[in-house]
Amino acid sequence: MTGLHDMQAMVRDAVFETDTQNPALRAISEHIEPSEGMSSEEHVLVYRRAILGTLVRALGNIFPVGKQLLGEQFFDGMARRYVQETPSRSSDLANYGASFSEFIARFGPAAELPYLPDVARLEWYWHRAFHAADEVAMDPGSLSAVSAGDTGRIIFHLPVSASLISSDFPIHRIWAVNQQEWAGDTAIDLDEGGMYGMVWRRQYDMRIDTFDEPVWTFLNAVAARTCFGKMSESGIAGDLDTLLPRCVQRGWIAGFDLA
């Protein structure tokens, strides 16, 4: 007699199997009652369709611009391949899809849209920011409470919802013109160049902010928890006197602690 664990493993294998000979489907079907009008295999296939459908739909909801760019049929076919080779490891469906942009980069048929993996990465960061913890903006005055001797030990933080992103393509513009509410021109010149940006949430306001290279370098140093003293010494972040107030004012810096 087949025990509970083995039975469940057999069902799972039948759901995600890619072998067109369907050996896993046939194996579990041995244990499934046929009914009037439906064979054992047809009963299992109801679950294969439902489960793959749920996961493909979940990806479509997280990556709506990717879906828009590829068209529903192409996107769903690609998502199905991803689902078959990428098991979900979390009980929370919102955690599914983290490696989708890497999959797209490897997925030959999508190579015609070279910016697609970066757009997918942007959408994943958006999804993460949407569900990230709430946070109060930093009070700029709190910095003046740090004594002069301690300023070198300051380690700034990005907002908890923030992800830094760069691309060789203008993916923020591609993203914007593919939003439902976009009313303007949808033509984009890919030669207009890449972007540096941050996806984050200010209170309940979802944002994709873009900036120049000095800010990018500075915020990356912040993300790496480089202390302020080290930044000034090494000059990695250029003109800190103007960068820092600008980043605090825009909300890109959300707080600090002392090393």
Add this chain to the structure above:
Amino acid sequence: MSRFIDKPVAGAGIGLRSTHYQTIIENQPKVPWFEVLTENYFGDGGLPLHFLEKVRADYPVTLHGVGMSLGSADSLDRDYLARLKALAARIEPTYVSDHLAWISVDSRFVHDLLPLPYTEEALANFAAHVREAQDFLGRRLLIENPSSYMGYKETDMTEWEFLQELVVLTDCDILFDVNNVYVSGTNHGFDPIEYLHALPKGRVKEIHLAGYEEQNNYLFDTHGYRVHPPVWDLYQATIEYLGPIPTLIEWDNDIPPFETLLDEAGLAQRVLDSMDAAA
């Protein structure tokens, strides 16, 4: 003391969907309670939780989950339970429910409610998980009968026998989904009335109603339609047998305008009221 109005749920409630947040918060419709899908509020913050707390300020709320995977041969996911416990502390739900099903094996999740073989082994495993979860959460769970599309040859008891035993072994309560029992009964050829009459009275704390979809050879539970006439008939029989149990309109796909849900809830409320009048 609770931050929220605190009264037990009664009457015909509605499943809360994100497309209806605004209209509910602005118009405060006359709905006795809302049910939410637990895992939709597992994020650390953001708009979903913000809206849920706003709704909770004016209405009782029940938490309905699909992610506990109580039927899995795996051990229970402690991270899931911790998140659920934190959410329950924040929202103070009247009930916490999940399904007679499994959604994971070897820590891989299928995100769909799969049926169990109804065996002694599966029962002992399920009961141990319910007890563990109830101890951890410090509250009783409501266990819901699923819609199912396959049955195992290894099964050696009916689903209602399994559920009866489970209540004895764990002291849990039951969420009876009338649509699911109709769907499963049609797909597997059992009589929903027999299921109904096997339910331990006093243990059914909530009822679900939803719409299925007719496929070639079976019924598929999409929660995307109005409640079908035979399910209304079975609901009438259920209320006559069990009394006016709080009833929820579930609608998860192709979500209609809020008025349609109010309409469906109104139909359920009429059935509940007719029992009150007869009593």
